[in-house]
Amino acid sequence: MNWGDRALEAEVVDGRGRKTLSLGERAEDDFVIGGGARLHFAWSETGLEVRFSTGVGGTASLKGDAPVPLGQLVERGGVKETDGAYRVTLSGADSLMLQVSGQVIEVRQARGRIARLRIDLWATGALILGLFLLALWLASTILPMQGLNLIPK
Numbered sequence: 719m720n721w722g723d724r725a726l727e728a729e730v731v732d733g734r735g736r737k738t739l740s741l742g743e744r745a746e747d748d749f750v751i752g753g754g755a756r757l758h759f760a761w762s763e764t765g766l767e768v769r770f771s772t773g774v775g776g777t778a779s780l781k782g783d784a785p786v787p788l789g790q791l792v793e794r795g796g797v798k799e800t801d802g803a804y805r806v807t808l809s810g811a812d813s814l815m816l817q818v819s820g821q822v823i824e825v826r827q828a829r830g831r832i833a834r835l836r837i838d839l840w841a842t843g844a845l846i847l848g849l850f851l852l853a854l855w856l857a858s859t860i861l862p863m864q865g866l867n868l869i870p871k
Contacts, residue, residue, distance in 0.1 A: 737761055741823075753819035756803070765809030768825060771802070776816040776823075778806065785815065
């Protein structure tokens, strides 16, 4: 996300397991954007469906074409207008660059793998308990041992 030429925030949203993401000023929105604009993203089998309200400008690059202003795509039918909002479905290498109140939001498929660390709390707890019991057993075995006194005095 940029403000003018300064990068404010870069966020990669992992769509695996996630069904929707919304941006706006309402309480149910995941991220806040100003200007009364609304953006809604929904992942489906066919791709990423993007719905946006009026007040959102920008460009789109669909099917590998050069970026085209959203207004031209609406006129051509590449972006559909339904219920006072605009809708486009992205797939593959499609991308959007949306502008809302001076903010720039880029929507595109991430390159590479997004590493995810999953921690199983039960397994981690069992491992820690096992290591603690092993240390306790070693301490109880070694501490009471007597020296062999192999060298006579």
